[in-house]
Amino acid sequence: MTEIPPSAPKQSGGGAxxxxxxxxxxxxxxxxxxxxxxxxxxxxxxxxHEMAGPxxxxxxxxxxxxxxxxxxxxPPPPVGAGHPSYGPQGTGPGWAxxxxxxxxxxxxxxxxxxxxxxxxxxxRALSYGWARLWANPGPxxxxxxxxxxxxxxxxVVVQLTDPTSMLPLLLIFLAVMAGVWLLQAAMVRGALYExxxxxxxxxxxxxxxxxGNVLLTAxxxxxxxxxxxxxxxxxxxxxxxxxxxxLHFVVDQDQGPFEALKSSFTLVxxxxxxxxxxxxxxxxxxFLGTLLCGLGLLIAGPVSVIAVTYAYRVLTGGTVAAA
Numbered sequence: 490m491t492e493i494p495p496s497a498p499k500q501s502g503g504g505a506x507x508x509x510x511x512x513x514x515x516x517x518x519x520x521x522x523x524x525x526x527x528x529x530x531x532x533x534x535x536x537x538h539e540m541a542g543p544x545x546x547x548x549x550x551x552x553x554x555x556x557x558x559x560x561x562x563x564p565p566p567p568v569g570a571g572h573p574s575y576g577p578q579g580t581g582p583g584w585a586x587x588x589x590x591x592x593x594x595x596x597x598x599x600x601x602x603x604x605x606x607x608x609x610x611x612x613r614a615l616s617y618g619w620a621r622l623w624a625n626p627g628p629x630x631x632x633x634x635x636x637x638x639x640x641x642x643x644x645v646v647v648q649l650t651d652p653t654s655m656l657p658l659l660l661i662f663l664a665v666m667a668g669v670w671l672l673q674a675a676m677v678r679g680a681l682y683e684x685x686x687x688x689x690x691x692x693x694x695x696x697x698x699x700x701g702n703v704l705l706t707a708x709x710x711x712x713x714x715x716x717x718x719x720x721x722x723x724x725x726x727x728x729x730x731x732x733x734x735x736l737h738f739v740v741d742q743d744q745g746p747f748e749a750l751k752s753s754f755t756l757v758x759x760x761x762x763x764x765x766x767x768x769x770x771x772x773x774x775x776f777l778g779t780l781l782c783g784l785g786l787l788i789a790g791p792v793s794v795i796a797v798t799y800a801y802r803v804l805t806g807g808t809v810a811a812a
Contacts, residue, residue: 607803609763611770614803618795620812621680622788625688629791632676632694636790637783639668670707670736671700676791677740680798686810702739706746710735730768731757737801760804767800 622629643665652658675694682689697703710732718725731754738749757764771793778789802809 607806609760609767609800609803611763611766614767614796614799615770615774615792617799617812618792621683621688621795622791624812625683628679628689628691628694630787631691632672632679633787633790636669636672637786639665639672666707666711667704670704673707673794674700674703674736674740676794677736677798680795681737681741681802683795684798684802684807684809686808697740699739699743702744702746702749703736706735706739706749709746709750730765733757733764733768733797734801737798741801741807756801756804764800764804767797771797 643661646661647658650657650661652661674697678697679689679694682693710729713728713732714725716725717723717728732750733753734756735749735753738744738752739746742749742752744752774789774793775786778785778787799809801807
């Protein structure tokens with residue numbers, strides 16, 4: 490058999506022979522290469538195409554990494570699979586919740602809740618007063634009847650004593666007015682219960698502990714109204730209009746006399762048109778109630794007080810229960 494002579498060393502373009510494999514290995518002292526780049530080196534596990542030195546490129550692994558040679562390819566993610574998420578759910582762009590919306594917890598309690606100062610509807614305030622009166626008529630008629638009793642007692646005392654001087658008459662008048670003011674505060678207390686959604690029994694109307702502030706506030710409001718009316722009728726009406734919510738601030742928020750008057754002035758001026766329309770409506774209802782020998786006040790009085798209290802709660806952002 491004819492022997493095949495070893496191939497001569499290849500020559501470069503310049504005529505110098507190219508180094509063979511042994512020479513290349515010897516030219517790189519300190520580096521070890523496997524003659525078979527596909528075979529794993531000793532103790533290296535899976536063979537990678539590593540680039541030595543800090544100038545090499547980083548090696549990436551995963552579905553998006555580049556692969557060479559016969560390395561097995563990792564399968565791509567299935568169609569429709571979600572992308573990897575980083576951070577809490579819902580922080581990525583274009584995120585939208587999937588699946589059914591969480592069930593809302595049922596809301597118990599009042600059907601209407603005001604979370605901030607609103608706009609007053611005078612017609613709705615009057616209809617609210619009418620509805621709340623007939624939802625709890627007995628206690629309201631009873632409290633209003635107390636006012637008629639106080640008035641009749643005043644007439645009887647004046648007829649029996651027949652005061653001839655101004656001082657006794659003034660004292661009797663102030664005593665009767667104190668009873669009326671306390672009764673008015675009691676009706677305000679009951680109206681506040683109504684707007685809270687709790688129809689009060691008869692005794693609940695008189696559950697207020699600041700009777701002194703009630704009397705002082707009412708006395709100041711009455712004095713301002715009387716002095717204004719003495720100068721001219723219009724200033725007296727304006728003074729009464731500005732003091733419209735003073736007892737509400739005393740009974741509901743336990744404010745002092747001067748603070749309650751200031752709060753009432755501020756609230757009325759800030760809502761002048763609506764409060765003026767409500768005041769005119771209350772005057773008309775009260776006048777119509779007096780035409781029936783005073784018996785119409787059993788209806789006109791509670792409706793007016795509840796309507797004004799409804800306006801107070803709406804304008805101050807308080808809670809208002811459904812009628």
